[in-house]
Amino acid sequence: MSDIYRxxxxxxxxxxxxxxxxxxxxxxxxxxxRLIENGFPMTRQALSQHLAVLEExxxxxxxxxxxxxxxxVDTRPLQEIQRRWPVPDPTD
Amino acid sequence: MxxxxxxxxxxxxxxxxxxxxxxxxxxxxxxxxxxxxxxxxTLTAPGDPDGTQLLLEPxxxxxxxxxxxxxxxxxxxxxxxxxxxxxxxxxxLKGLGVRVLTDPTPAGPVTVAVIDDTCGNLIQLFSExxxx
Numbered sequence: 001m002s003d004i005y006r007x008x009x010x011x012x013x014x015x016x017x018x019x020x021x022x023x024x025x026x027x028x029x030x031x032x033x034r035l036i037e038n039g040f041p042m043t044r045q046a047l048s049q050h051l052a053v054l055e056e057x058x059x060x061x062x063x064x065x066x067x068x069x070x071x072x073v074d075t076r077p078l079q080e081i082q083r084r085w086p087v088p089d090p091t092d
Numbered sequence: 093m094x095x096x097x098x099x100x101x102x103x104x105x106x107x108x109x110x111x112x113x114x115x116x117x118x119x120x121x122x123x124x125x126x127x128x129x130x131x132x133x134t135l136t137a138p139g140d141p142d143g144t145q146l147l148l149e150p151x152x153x154x155x156x157x158x159x160x161x162x163x164x165x166x167x168x169x170x171x172x173x174x175x176x177x178x179x180x181x182x183x184x185l186k187g188l189g190v191r192v193l194t195d196p197t198p199a200g201p202v203t204v205a206v207i208d209d210t211c212g213n214l215i216q217l218f219s220e221x222x223x224x
Contacts, residue, residue: 068165
């Protein structure tokens with residue numbers, strides 16, 4: 001579980017999750033392009049390391065399709081956070 | 093002062109590459125000269141026969157295969173071509189069955205997309221991002 005907090009503690013990694021939530025199944029190059037556009041310029045090597053942290057926490061899955069490698073988001077590990085703290089809003 | 097005479101892409105199969113780069117992408121043939129089992133095979137942009145030539149270079153050297161495979165795996169294009177409207181061009185290419193790795197994505201002053209050239213490379217296409 002502590003892997004998840006570490007993974008989402010970093011603003012770049014949260015931006016990566018945002019990008020993958022908006023468009024799932026992106027290559028490393030596509031993610032790099034989108035992050036530059038959205039104010040997180042970084043090298044592909046740095047991006048690769050951030051993706052590895054997210055993958056370790058189970059938030060990103062790497063899928064190989066033929067000659068390509070795609071990254072998919074998996075938000076299921078975050079459900080633990082949702083179950084643990086949020087109090088139901090009585091006005092809902 | 094030097095000019096950019098050629099730019100090259102390493103292609104797995106020169107015949108297939110010739111068909112893809114002319115019939116599908118729309119480049120114009122320039123030189124097609126046999127050299128042993130390979131060819132000196134160049135193209136230009138349509139309507140610009142004296143412009144920079146695109147050399148379709150055989151990828152037989154042992155270093156080329158692993159290099160190309162590593163780029164393709166991460167979605168990294170080996171070169172980029174400008175088009176008038178990348179959205180329209182990607183629609184057209186999808187209609188022809190071309191594999192699109194990255195749909196048109198704004199990247200500041202340009203909008204970029206990435207396609208598979210069927211010869212072992214990814215190619216970026218871009219056009220100016222329209223002012224909003």
